[in-house]
Amino acid sequence: MNTIARIGVDLAKNVMQIHAVDQSGHIVTRKAISRANFLNRFANLPPCLVAMEACSAAHYWARRLRSLGHDVRLIPPQFVAPYRKGGSRMKNDALDAEAVCEAASRPQMRFVPVKSPAQQSVLVLHRLRTGYVEERTALVNRLRGLLAEFGVFLPQGIDKLHAHFVEHIEDGTNELTGTAREALMRGWAQWQALDQEIAWFDRQIATHARQDPHAKRCMDMCGIGPLTASATVATIVDARQFKNGRQMAAWLGTVPRQKSSGGKQRLGRITKQGNEYLRMLLFLGARAALNTAHRRNDRLSRWILQLRARIGYNKTLIAVANKHARILWAILAKGEKFDPAHVCPSAAT
Structure with missing residues (x-):
């Protein structure tokens, strides 16, 4: 032995x-x-x-x-x-x-850094919150579908359903029976309980993002809020495991899938590899940055607007998510602060 x-x-x-x-x-x-x-x-x-x-x-x-x-x-x-x-x-x-x-035994094998109990504890918050959000979405869709069985049609959107749900349950002119009204109100109570649980997790995650110095630097970026910053710091144990921001963006699956051979380069859709939850948060943040870019006049926002005019909304959304991933790598691996007017030295020359 x-x-x-x-x-x-x-x-x-x-x-x-x-x-x-x-x-x-x-x-x-x-x-x-x-x-x-x-x-x-x-x-x-x-x-x-x-x-x-x-x-x-x-x-x-x-x-x-x-x-x-x-x-x-x-x-x-x-x-x-x-x-x-x-x-x-x-x-x-x-x-x-x-x-x-x-x-x-392979010399070029890639390994996953071991997470500490503190990092896994933060991820517990994110995973439980995600589960509650999925439960709420399923419950809301179920309630909407059950109301439609009685001819009660509500507008799309969870906020609109939340605003008009009770008044339609209490409306005596529809076909809802007493048993159905009571059952639907119990579903409403479950909805409120899920909202309270999600709000509690949001507060805990926001507290972590404010207290962690790396997460605080990440939140300086437009489109990166407490949720994304906290998840990024907890998921990426050591950003220095990636040689550059390009590798981290590829790990997150925000780069095109390649089917290149014989000297011909063939690029397809994004790979969608890596951490699905973190990639989803980056796309949500990219959408926020893209939709509000016209309000700002910094170099990054001007680049976003020029790119959108050239290649369209959806491709720009992917490019912004990729850019955010690379910037996050620089913040976490090099300890840099976010500067929207930053110019890459290679681009400057």
Whole structure:
């Protein structure tokens, strides 16, 4: 067991599969370990490289294994799949652990930084808030559809429905029965409860954005509010993992998909890879910046207006989201402050 140099771990709820090799890549051990004995197994091993997929509970196990002196690497699952023997047709825990171990040996492999408990706590706020927003949207659509069954048609938009919902329930001229009115009012009460929960999460996220120095610098940008700034800081553990802003924008999926070959460049739609939640927030912020650009006279706003006149609204929206991602990288990786009049040195020359 002292010859182990690298271990691939396939995480699971109850049983973990490990695949250990020596310095020459020869298999030392392959074994399934229960969750209760997982840390004890590694506590008895000399420090080595431990690789896992970046999945549920991976950051927790990475922190615990690092406390035991091991060098822990988290690999995105999409980078592990090509190394699994049998491809997509053959899959089991042993093959997954072996693929993780093999992927970790590649010199150009990309790894996911391990998040701290504080960063994961902020993400808990965002994920629960997103869940409540989805529940509210589903509830509102359900209430609107049920009202339509009785000939009560309300205008589109959650604010308009909120303003006129109760008065239509209390309107005695429609076909709503007493049972239906009571049931719909219970749905209304659930709607109010969800609004209160979302408002509480908004306050907590805003507090984090005001207290975190990196998030405060991010909010200097037009279109970047507390929600986006907080999510960016908590999701991107260390912006220096990207060599430049272009890499971070590509990681977020705001760049065109390439199908280039034979010296011919073919660009398609954006890849939509990376963190879906953060990309969605960037697009919402880009829309806000695009819609209000005519009110400002800084260099960035003038560029947005010129781009919109040349390529249209939708393509400009993607370009602004890409630009925001690159600016956020400069703010987080270099510690710079946002300057809307900034001129790139290469562009100036």
